[in-house]
Amino acid sequence: MSSHPRPHRVTIREVAEKAxxxxxxVSRAFARPDRVxxxxxxxxxxxxxALGYYTELVDTVxxxxxxxMVAIIVPDIANQFFSDIIRSVQHECNEAGFALxxxxxxxxxxxxxxxxxxxxxxxDGVILTSSRMPEAMIRKCAQTRPIVVVNRxxxxxxxxxxxxxxxxxxxxxxxxxxxxxxxxxxxxxxxxWSVGVRWxxxxxxxxxxxxxxxxxxxxxPTFVGGYAMVGRYLKxxxxxxxxxxxxxxxxxxxxxxxxxxxxxxDYVIIGFDNDTMAQVSEPPLSSVGNSPPKLGKTAxxxxxxxxxGRTDLGQSIxxxxxxxxxxxxxxxxxxxx
Numbered sequence: 266m267s268s269h270p271r272p273h274r275v276t277i278r279e280v281a282e283k284a285x286x287x288x289x290x291v292s293r294a295f296a297r298p299d300r301v302x303x304x305x306x307x308x309x310x311x312x313x314x315a316l317g318y319y320t321e322l323v324d325t326v327x328x329x330x331x332x333x334m335v336a337i338i339v340p341d342i343a344n345q346f347f348s349d350i351i352r353s354v355q356h357e358c359n360e361a362g363f364a365l366x367x368x369x370x371x372x373x374x375x376x377x378x379x380x381x382x383x384x385x386x387x388x389d390g391v392i393l394t395s396s397r398m399p400e401a402m403i404r405k406c407a408q409t410r411p412i413v414v415v416n417r418x419x420x421x422x423x424x425x426x427x428x429x430x431x432x433x434x435x436x437x438x439x440x441x442x443x444x445x446x447x448x449x450x451x452x453x454x455x456x457x458w459s460v461g462v463r464w465x466x467x468x469x470x471x472x473x474x475x476x477x478x479x480x481x482x483x484x485x486p487t488f489v490g491g492y493a494m495v496g497r498y499l500k501x502x503x504x505x506x507x508x509x510x511x512x513x514x515x516x517x518x519x520x521x522x523x524x525x526x527x528x529x530x531d532y533v534i535i536g537f538d539n540d541t542m543a544q545v546s547e548p549p550l551s552s553v554g555n556s557p558p559k560l561g562k563t564a565x566x567x568x569x570x571x572x573x574g575r576t577d578l579g580q581s582i583x584x585x586x587x588x589x590x591x592x593x594x595x596x597x598x599x600x601x602x
Contacts, residue, residue, distance in 0.1 A: 275318040284312035310382050314405065335568060336366040336384045337392040338377055344486070344512065345540040346557050350394055350415060353561025361569050363389075372454060372485075374398045378406070385410045390568045393417075397456045413568045415560055417458040423571060423580045425564045427459075429466055432553035432586030436507065436535050437470040439594065443533070445476065445505040451494050451517060452482030453509040460509060463537065467507060479503065484513065491516030495524065504532050511536035511543040511552055518546065518593075533594040548592035555586045
């Protein structure tokens with residue numbers, strides 16, 4: 266017989282006492298959150314988190330009967346990067362006979378956690394795409410349902426992320442070869458994991474080449490967010506711009522046109538993601554591309570394998586990136602006189 270005491274398992278009664286509600290209310294909040302007020306549900310979840318209570322440990326999931334549903338939570342459904350991922354996940358779920366629930370966090374970690382808490386009771390697993398939640402919170406969620414994280418890496422949680430190293434190096438080399446000694450970087454929200462990763466790699470590559478890069482941030486990773494940054498850029502224009510994503514780049518280009526500045530005659534610009542709008546904009550936008558459909562397909566495959574008990578808990582898969590050169594940097598990537 267082991268001499269080690271068994272760890273204490275927090276009970277519903279303890280959660281109820283801390284939250285100031287009845288045990289039956291706690292049970293309903295986890296099983297049927299639609300039957301409990303939002304304020305009470307939040308209070309119960311806060312109490313449960315503080316005590317370390319979970320309704321069902323992930324280790325027990327493969328042994329139970331699957332519900333046949335998975336969920337995906339994204340920051341912005343209107344962003345093509347995320348809609349392409351959703352569509353790819355939907356295809357894989359259809360092939361495997363699973364239904365898909367889609368939720369939007371609106372770039373909010375709080376809304377993302379609330380969505381997860383409401384959905385978790387009804388699904389077999391969840392895909393968190395570009396999650397805004399802190400790592401500790403994601404790992405806590407992963408203790409209650411199988412999770413795959415997309416466009417981010419979290420220690421101990423299966424993930425699918427973009428290897429941006431090559432694409433960024435190609436973009437930096439192009440701007441340096443064009444003779445730019447100063448570059449402006451339009452960045453996204455401080456809560457985004459990919460914001461930090463892209464900025465760190467980009468600034469380091471420019472530093473190695475002796476090029477000064479100015480960061481304008483934080484900003485919204487949207488068309489409006491890029492549009493709003495033009496005023497700050499024009500106070501000290503650099504002639505070369507990199508944007509956190511294509512939507513910000515396109516918004517920036519639109520605002521620059523309003524100020525009578527033309528691309529690529531007056532400035533050049535590069536985005537990230539290579540979405541459809543980048544290809545049909547005027548001029549077409551150069552972009553560090555990746556494959557959202559591949560991200561979605563890989564994430565869905567990982568999650569479905571996880572539900573069948575076949576995936577390593579800490580598995581991380583990287584999808585490569587590359588620079589697509591278009592007219593936003595000049596027809597041949599040469600600097601305008």
